[in-house]
Amino acid sequence: MTGTERPGARPAAGMHNGTIMPTDARCLVEADESSATVRLSGVLEPTAADPVRDALLARLSDRPGPIVVDVARLRSTDGSAARLLAEVRRAVTDWPAADLLVLDPAGTVTGADATGLPVYATADEATAALARTPMAAVLAADLAPTVGAARQARAMIADGCARWGVPQLAEPASIAVTEMVNNVVAHARTPMTVRLAPRDSALHVAVRDHSPRQPAYAGLAPLTSTGGRGLLLIDTVARRWGSTPVPNGKVVWCVLHAEDEAARQG
Structure with a gap:
């Protein structure tokens, strides 16, 4: 990881x-x-x-x-x-x-x-x-661990990417945040806070939950596997990602760059 x-x-x-x-x-x-x-x-x-x-x-x-x-x-x-x-x-x-x-x-x-x-x-x-820190450019939402949480997070991603001038990151960031939020819903089962902010031409996304259980990423999932591809999707669309233990939980984060998406599209 x-x-x-x-x-x-x-x-x-x-x-x-x-x-x-x-x-x-x-x-x-x-x-x-x-x-x-x-x-x-x-x-x-x-x-x-x-x-x-x-x-x-x-x-x-x-x-x-x-x-x-x-x-x-x-x-x-x-x-x-x-x-x-x-x-x-x-x-x-x-x-x-x-x-x-x-x-x-x-x-x-x-x-x-x-x-x-x-x-x-x-x-x-x-x-x-x-x-000098652009704190105004931060979006955050406190979400319950329910099936509608990922949809709310994607709406916030679309809003942020539009207002910050990086619409090309809306789709890959939505993929990443969906997996991050769904991991909380399926495994942590705790309330969560989703935050995102721009920095230069990059988008920084994080989900903070209240479970010490760390995400396990073992690379490519076998073709016969019926699950375990969520972290692979994050790894595919983000330049960097990781999980940081904090008291009473963890922060799972990722960074997406506009130029990376342009290269994928080109």
Whole structure:
């Protein structure tokens, strides 16, 4: 399978008064629903990385758009902060409109792993970078795991492709989202959130459900098989796709490019 995968979802961090509190760490992750800023404070040691990672992924999977991670009150050992933040950013890079920006006035995020991370020294710089993210270009729908869910998702795909000027991606994206949604209906059987957003000439699609069961893709299905071709269809129409475990579920995502569809049609 292509894409970002992390086997075995870990227990989610606890919630208390708007603060996500890892139970086995000396590092707190504070999130406010009214803001895109998430604050890390305390000591981030290698043993604390897993619950903090899960808290950040939960925030990104449950609230569309990028976040600013404020590490002004964080102490980190052995480059742990840079490794953690880089890993989370890689995990969400192909999710619709998702990103991770770092507010680091004290220079906490250092080392080779910090290369490529968008790090800002002041809150004004981080806020300005956040404002440049085209959050208006995101469509989302919360769907029940019923037979009509795929039809609703396809309607949203058609709407998005028309308004974003990529009508040639409506058909392949509809194929992909149908398989993604039907997998939730057939296997996860949980409520789901479908999101899509454009980026350059590409369309990013994701379905977040509440089952830890990961999709299994073993390549081409035998000709005698009566099923198992759903993931093959996604692999055929998308340039990249994958499944990312998050607390209380997963995010299955794919990326479709207009030039790929033009090449197929030509």
